[in-house]
Amino acid sequence: NKRITIAIDGPAGAGKSTIGKIIAQKINADYIDTGAMYRALTLKLIENNIDLNDTYSLLKELNNTSIDFRNGHIYLDKKIVDKQIRENIVSQNVSDVAKIKEVREELVKIQQNIASQKSVVMDGRDIGTVVLPNADFKFFVIASIHERAKRRFEDLVKAGEKNLTIEEVEDQISRRDKIDSTREKSPLTKSDDAYEIDTTNKSINESVDEILKIIEGR
Ligand code: C5P
Numbered sequence: 001n002k003r004i005t006i007a008i009d010g011p012a013g014a015g016k017s018t019i020g021k022i023i024a025q026k027i028n029a030d031y032i033d034t035g036a037m038y039r040a041l042t043l044k045l046i047e048n049n050i051d052l053n054d055t056y057s058l059l060k061e062l063n064n065t066s067i068d069f070r071n072g073h074i075y076l077d078k079k080i081v082d083k084q085i086r087e088n089i090v091s092q093n094v095s096d097v098a099k100i101k102e103v104r105e106e107l108v109k110i111q112q113n114i115a116s117q118k119s120v121v122m123d124g125r126d127i128g129t130v131v132l133p134n135a136d137f138k139f140f141v142i143a144s145i146h147e148r149a150k151r152r153f154e155d156l157v158k159a160g161e162k163n164l165t166i167e168e169v170e171d172q173i174s175r176r177d178k179i180d181s182t183r184e185k186s187p188l189t190k191s192d193d194a195y196e197i198d199t200t201n202k203s204i205n206e207s208v209d210e211i212l213k214i215i216e217g218r
Helices: 016-027 034-047 055-063 088-098 101-115 127-131 145-158 166-182 204-216
Strands: 005-009 030-033 067-070 073-076 120-124 137-142 195-198
Touching: 005 016, 005 127, 016 030, 016 120, 016 204, 030 034, 030 101, 034 055, 034 067, 034 073, 034 088, 034 101, 034 120, 055 101, 067 101, 088 101, 088 166, 101 120, 101 127, 120 127, 127 137, 137 204, 145 166, 195 204
Parallel strands: 005 120, 005 137, 030 120, 137 195
Antiparallel strands: 067 073
């Protein structure tokens, strides 16, 4: 049985992780959330009071950090931090960490290593363009900013967040998208050979079916 690699990229809240997890299950691949890796590093930097503008200290910390994604869990220095990395303080700072060249090089290495060993559905911003340029299938998942803000807001409310309005969430997402798509090193862009999937007016099942049709149809 041949290994298969699928890249899913797109802005925050477009549905990449929800869809990616289901696709992975259907085709018997591992789902790898690369955003969780950038979030884990950001969590550690915040916890250790590292000034995110102090690149020297930040990179020193990176050297003493182990990050892994296994069995659907994100590991930071061997501890599972699935919940902590979703906190809003992490979301608000992660893009400033992810724009640093050395950070990307280090995490991309880990991601490529994971993908070289098994079938994967890998979710991120630069998977089709940089991490897995030879992926068997590439998808670029988008949705309107209103829809994405609404979904993120609902997630946050479910997680117990009470102090944020949907407008604030929309502002935060827009700001994050802007940093992600304008950074110098591997910005968020659709690669020419990626299929664009717009999830704005689709149910999860409809988006999943659209992708499965493409995968199975070749
Ligand atoms: O996917 P998620 O929204 O959790 O990603 C959090 C952040 O991590 C993104 O906004 C982006 O700054 C960064 N990221 C990245 N490259 C990836 C995945 C995530 O720069 N492959």
